[in-house]
Amino acid sequence: MKAVFTKTKGLTDTPFHYCPGCTHGVIHRLTAEVLVEMDLLERAIGVAPVGCTGFCENYFACDMVGAAHGRAIAVATGVKRARPGSFVFSLQGDGDGAAIGLAETISAAVRGEKITSIFVNNAIYGMTGGQMSPTTLVGQKTSTSPYGRDRDATGQPLDLPLLVSQVEGAAYVASVSVESPKEIIATKKALRKAFAIQEAGLGYSFVSILSTCPTTWGMTPVEALAWLKTAMKPRFRMGELKAPTAKEVEQ
């Protein structure tokens, strides 16, 4: 019988614990596929955050290190400095990377740290049951913005990839999403480029991925995909925000 689809060997056999319709799992699979396709799995060391993806250590087939909340990029920095020959990636939610760990994110970009950060933005704190995040949309109801995010009191969503792209040491910054096959293919392409930038030693690479959290958004999986597309996407600058020129890649 012809195999039409197989699980990538970048993932272990441990079943995901994610809620139905959550796109964290899609992002794991893409990451793992690229690790395998680029032949990085053996040299890869991943850093897990505290957040819904905090248990991804059990899912990725490479060596994994679990960090404290907000410190995945600091930990990844330590790993990479200790083993410059390894391939190092961090995975973080928007609370981890844009709130408590914002200083770590920007500072790694400033240093041009040769690591790749995968930033999963679901506009909410999933792990802790749906509180407001720096990327929560204005008017969006969460358990700590029960009347909707109030612009006057709590500001507007932080566009972290846009901010990171302003920093010179950031070599590659992309803002992508996973609500349709077309977007999923584009996300995989962005991960591939980001990984290649690290391998080429060109600097910090940062891929922001808009993702769903149907559970805390209070939506069905289908509604969540639609909300991502119609409400979230217009609010963040999408696409490749920064990429080295062909000449820079050659050098």
Added chain:
Amino acid sequence: MKALMKGNEAIAEAALQAGCRLFFGYPITPSTEIPEYMARKMKTVGGSYLQAESEVAAINMAYGAAAAGERVMTATSSPGFSLMQEGISYIFAAELPVVIVDVMRHGPGLGGLGATQADYFQLTKGGGHGDYHPLVLAPSTVTEMVELTYEAFDLADYYRNPVILALEGISGQMMEPVEFPLYEAKKLPPKTWAATGIGHKPKVNIGSYTLSNEVGEAHNLHWEKKIEQIRASEQRFDEYLMEDAEYAFVAFGISGRIAESAVDLLRAEGIRLGLFRPISLWPFPVAGLDKRRNQIKGWLSVELSAGQMVEDVRLAVKGSAPVQFFGRQGGMTPEPEEVARVFKSLFADGGKRG
């Protein structure tokens, strides 16, 4: 050959001799000579020095480097040490070898740079969350700083545990002639637990979460066993004129040196007094104090704090004799004469009549 060196620089050099090739830190007086020395020298030995964006980042970078299996150090001073507590708790739980230097400055708050030992509680009681202990070593001379730095790296690797070197700002800044004996590494098992890639070994996960209380308790019991093993094997102390002593000072670090001079002053007056100097603040050297329990009629804990170690001395001597406290605070250090005077006023007979 002896070199004249500041305590802080001697610690940094000793770390390099012991094979430390990664340093992450954030400047804070009076510890800054350590990152500065590392910034100068790390390149020459092929290591990596990095000025982190904060002490929070520095301790977590150290966590990462240790997880990848390399010898790593960070250094800070009290407010920065406070910021590192969450990270130290995680380092303990992930069982990673990290050496941390706390060159103490006085607080609470921003405080100042004078000599102090007021981090004692934070150092020895597990300053962060959860049941844990780093090993804490308190040198009192520059020579001892070198010896204990060598040992700190071996102990950290051997127990897979954070090890802290604690000293007062004045000791870090103090210049003394010092020698660097050849560092001979202990025979240690290879770090098969480290995250180095799955090319030549099975996958590892380094972390500390538990999804069930049953597993949580099993982890805690494992750590408790390790803590007990360290408690039983790693108590360190030094004694000065304790053999025939009837009274004793208990003092570590710089107050150990001051108390030693006070012992000489009081011995000249015919008082049979000695000094018990804890070198490991955790594990606290209870066995050494216990040995003197039937001999000593009165103890005086001399500290640069409002009275922290004195609680451990009281627990150790189990009410066998009165335990008094004398301390200076806010960066002040007592003269040996003052310590001697206080001793005589607290123990009126001065031990002469016994």
